[in-house]
Amino acid sequence: xxxxxxxxxxxxxxxxxxxxxxxxxxxxxxxxxxxxxxxxxxxxxxxxxxxxxxxxxxxxxxxxxxxxxxxxxxxxxxxxxxxxxxxxxxxxxxxxxxxxxxxxxxxxxxxxxxxxxxxxxxxxxxxxxxxxxxxxxxxxxxxxxxxxxxxxxxxxxxxxxxxxxxxxxxxxxxxxxxxxxxxxxxxxxxxxxxxxxxxxxxxxxxxxxxxxxxxxxxxxxxxxxxxxx
Amino acid sequence: xxxxxxxxxxxxxxxxxxxxxxxxxxxxxxxxxxxxxxxxxxxxxxxxxxxxxxxxxxxxxxxxxxxxxxxxxxxxxxxxxxxxxxxxxxxxxxxxxxxxxxxxxxxxxxxxxxxxxxxxxxxxxxxxxxxxxxxxxxxxxxxxxxxxxxxxxxxxxxxxxxxxxxxxxxxxxxxxxxxxxxxxxxxxxxxxxxxxxxxxxxxxxxxxxxxxxxxxxxxxxxxxxxxxxxxxxxxxxxxxxxxxxxxxxxxxxxxxxxxxxxxxxxxxxxxxxxxxxxxxxxxxxxxxxxxxxxxxxxxxxxxxxxxxxxxxxxxxxxxxxxxxxxxxxxxxxxxxxxxxxxxxxxxxxxxxxxxxxxxxxxxxxxxxxxxxxxxxxxxxxxxxxxxxxxxxxxxxxxxxxxxxxxxxxx
Numbered sequence: 263x264x265x266x267x268x269x270x271x272x273x274x275x276x277x278x279x280x281x282x283x284x285x286x287x288x289x290x291x292x293x294x295x296x297x298x299x300x301x302x303x304x305x306x307x308x309x310x311x312x313x314x315x316x317x318x319x320x321x322x323x324x325x326x327x328x329x330x331x332x333x334x335x336x337x338x339x340x341x342x343x344x345x346x347x348x349x350x351x352x353x354x355x356x357x358x359x360x361x362x363x364x365x366x367x368x369x370x371x372x373x374x375x376x377x378x379x380x381x382x383x384x385x386x387x388x389x390x391x392x393x394x395x396x397x398x399x400x401x402x403x404x405x406x407x408x409x410x411x412x413x414x415x416x417x418x419x420x421x422x423x424x425x426x427x428x429x430x431x432x433x434x435x436x437x438x439x440x441x442x443x444x445x446x447x448x449x450x451x452x453x454x455x456x457x458x459x460x461x462x463x464x465x466x467x468x469x470x471x472x473x474x475x476x477x478x479x480x481x482x483x484x485x486x487x488x489x490x491x
Numbered sequence: 492x493x494x495x496x497x498x499x500x501x502x503x504x505x506x507x508x509x510x511x512x513x514x515x516x517x518x519x520x521x522x523x524x525x526x527x528x529x530x531x532x533x534x535x536x537x538x539x540x541x542x543x544x545x546x547x548x549x550x551x552x553x554x555x556x557x558x559x560x561x562x563x564x565x566x567x568x569x570x571x572x573x574x575x576x577x578x579x580x581x582x583x584x585x586x587x588x589x590x591x592x593x594x595x596x597x598x599x600x601x602x603x604x605x606x607x608x609x610x611x612x613x614x615x616x617x618x619x620x621x622x623x624x625x626x627x628x629x630x631x632x633x634x635x636x637x638x639x640x641x642x643x644x645x646x647x648x649x650x651x652x653x654x655x656x657x658x659x660x661x662x663x664x665x666x667x668x669x670x671x672x673x674x675x676x677x678x679x680x681x682x683x684x685x686x687x688x689x690x691x692x693x694x695x696x697x698x699x700x701x702x703x704x705x706x707x708x709x710x711x712x713x714x715x716x717x718x719x720x721x722x723x724x725x726x727x728x729x730x731x732x733x734x735x736x737x738x739x740x741x742x743x744x745x746x747x748x749x750x751x752x753x754x755x756x757x758x759x760x761x762x763x764x765x766x767x768x769x770x771x772x773x774x775x776x777x778x779x780x781x782x783x784x785x786x787x788x789x790x791x792x793x794x795x796x797x798x799x800x801x802x803x804x805x806x807x808x809x810x811x812x813x814x815x816x817x818x819x820x821x822x823x824x825x826x827x828x829x830x831x832x833x834x835x836x837x838x839x840x841x842x843x844x845x846x847x848x849x850x851x852x853x854x855x856x857x858x859x860x861x862x863x864x865x866x867x868x869x870x871x872x873x874x875x876x877x878x879x880x881x882x883x884x885x886x887x888x889x890x891x892x893x894x895x896x897x898x899x900x901x
Contacts, residue, residue: 456644462684471658478662 277403285407289415292484296419297477301387306420307469309379313436316424318365318372320417322380326357327389328409334397335405341398350393351384358383388416423472431463499523517617521624545666549629551778555771556633556828559761560598562754566764567641568594570757583755598760601636604645608652609635616661627666627673627834628656634674634828637761638821638869643681643688651677651684671876672835675869682869710757711746711819712858712865718742718808735807742811751818762824765817772827781831784840785847789826792851793817800859808859816855825868826851835876839886846882850875 275281295301302323309315330353334341341349362380365373373380383389392412397405428434433441433453442451444459451457462468481487505512506519568590573581609628617624635652659676660669681688714725718738725741746756754764761767775781797813804810817823830836830850837846850871857867864870 456646458647458685458688460650460684461686462680465683474662 282404282407285404286411286414289408289411290418291415291480292487294415294419294480295388295391295412296416296473297480298487299388299391301391302416303470303473305379305382305386306416306423306473307466309376310420310424310427310469311431311464312375312428313421313424314372315375316420317436318369319376319379320413320420322358322361322365323383323386323388323416324410324413325361326354326383327392327413328406329357330354330389331392331397331405331409332402334393335400335402338398338400346394346398347390350390354384354389354393388412419473419476422476423469426472427463427469430460431468433459514618517621517623518614521614521617545626546629548780549626551774551780552630552828553633555774555780556630556637556761558767558770559637559764559824559828560602560633562764562767563637563760563762564594564598565590566594566754566758567597567760568592569755570641571597597641598636600645601639601641601643601648601760602633604648605635605652606632608649609656612653612656612661616665620665622665625666627660631655631673631677635677637824638674638678638759639681640688640759647681647685647688648677651680654680667834669834670880671873672829672832675829675873675876678869679873710865711742711751712758714742714745715808715811715819715858716862716865718806723807735810738807739810746819748812748815748818751815756819758819759821759824762821765823768823768827775827775831780833781827782833782836782843784843785831785836785850786826788844788847789830789851790817792848793822793826793855794851796852796855800855811859816858820858820866821868822851822854825854825872829868829872830875832876835879837879837882837886839883841889842879842882842886845886846875846879849878 289295292298296303296306305319305323309319330350333353334350337349337353358381361383362373365376365380392408396408400408425435428436429440433439433444433451439451441457442453443449444453502519504510506516507513512519565587569581569583571593572586572590606628609632610624613624613628632652635648635655639648655673655677659671659673660666663669717723718735723738725738725745750756751763752765754767756763772781772786776783776786793816794813797811797816800809800811801813826847830847837843852871853874854868854871857864857870861867
């Protein structure tokens with residue numbers, strides 16, 4: 263019944279209409295999954311110690327979210343609403359297994375560092391949240407755009423946090439030493455002047471503080487984001 | 492003074508609302524109120540009990556900190572010289588002035604950096620948020636150097652101060668809004684960020700390059716932490732025979748009750764002397780700034796836990812006399828100056844007693860049971876700061892319940 267109504271109601275719109283573009287740009291800033299919706303925080307805290315892990319994790323989420331959103335969107339009219347969560351879980355789980363196996367095959371050391379967190383993408387609230395909130399009610403193309411926006415919104419926060427944490431926690435970026443080396447006996451760079459890596463950056467609480475500061479800056483720039491109490 | 496006043500009045504319109512330099516009014520106001528009474532008066536009906544304001548309260552605390560600061564300078568100087576000579580037996584009162592000089596060279600830069608950096612951050616936030624400079628940092632700025640080990644690099648103090656002021660205070664809305672003690676936030680930051688500099692078990696008084704043979708700069712707390720391990724050491728020497736009695740005897744020789752009470756032991760700049768802390772406590776209590784309930788119950792909590800540890804006594808550390816616990820490390824300093832912070836402590840009378848008691852208890856528990864954290868006072872007070880609102884909540888609820896009951900029976 264509802265399908266017929268929809269078909270007549272929705273005129274076909276251009277692929278990059280304003281509405282579709284907004285699906286991509288909104289989650290980057292004013293509706294960011296991490297800083298505004300505060301979803302997917304656990305992985306953002308756990309794997310942002312190094313930029314490499316942040317990038318790989320972001321890519322994994324990008325893959326899972328885009329394929330998942332499109333698949334769910336294609337299946338949306340076939341899924342009985344009573345068991346939709348299980349169906350969604352099956353889709354995410356299969357995609358995550360693919361990602362996990364690919365990582366283990368081609369990037370074994372990163373895969374080892376990410377350990378359970380790749381598997382935990384299954385429970386990442388962003389993914390299930392997008393399935394429930396968007397893909398179940400929208401066509402594949404907007405779902406694709408939505409997935410793109412949300413995964414990039416997730417990615418830039420993740421990468422920003424991991425840049426800050428790796429730079430000040432290990433003195434390097436993507437594994438390249440920026441500040442020199444702190445190895446005893448062969449120090450160089452600013453470590454010879456008494457600089458020391460900040461150990462707290464390596465601990466997860468600091469990631470929480472950094473995300474908090476990003477939220478703080480974001481909200482002080484856009485007052486509309488502040489909740490009234 | 493007349494001359495100054497003229498200058499101030501001449502420039503006042505520029506900073507007033509609509510003036511050319513309106514944006515910088517917070518800074519202007521902060522400087523002028525340092526010298527003159529602000530012209531602000533209460534607009535609605537006033538209820539005057541006392542002329543005390545935030546600035547005067549803060550000044551009282553700073554005055555109370557002076558004995559600790561002076562003693563800290565001397566004690567730091569003493570151990571600087573000890574480290575230079577590599578001779579622990581240097582008499583404490585010898586070469587008085589050279590020790591004062593050496594200590595001042597170490598401690599005063601810490602004070603300057605702490606105030607300079609902290610006030611700059613406060614100014615920046617004052618300008619952004621458009622309020623006058625809050626006085627809150629006056630005390631924090633003095634507390635931060637006093638809880639630092641003397642050999643901490645100055646840039647670390649600066650980083651910690653920025654972190655403490657921004658994350659510990661400004662993020663919650665500035666002075667009076669913070670949930671944890673600002674000075675302890677600075678120390679906790681360094682403790683977790685640069686553990687090799689701050690762990691509290693060695694090199695407190697001497698930088699590594701200065702450590703001549705035989706002087707490791709270990710502290711009482713660091714030595715005690717080894718008592719729970721296989722390899723007990725006191726003041727850099729291993730305990731003969733590794734027996735509990737031998738360890739305790741050596742410990743008492745190095746850090747006797749009397750030495751710890753006066754403060755002639757290595758430790759953070761301002762924390763070693765219990766006498767100086769008690770002098771400060773007397774002033775705080777006399778002026779009504781500090782809470783006797785918190786100080787006393789903090790001490791009692793620590794003492795009772797110390798006795799409990801004695802009763803268990805499964806390792807030499809647990810056998811340390813309960814009274815000795817109160818004299819070493821930062822216990823006295825924490826109880827008098829940190830736990831009593833009126834913003835972060837519990838507010839209700841009963842709440843204060845509970846807050847202090849559990850604070851002292853947790854401090855000793857962390858000390859004795861977790862050798863990874865040789866000094867537990869900092870973590871205990873931070874923990875209780877977080878718990879204080881809950882304590883207050885239940886105290887208030889209990890009172891409500893009690894009175895409701897009375898209402899029903901009547």
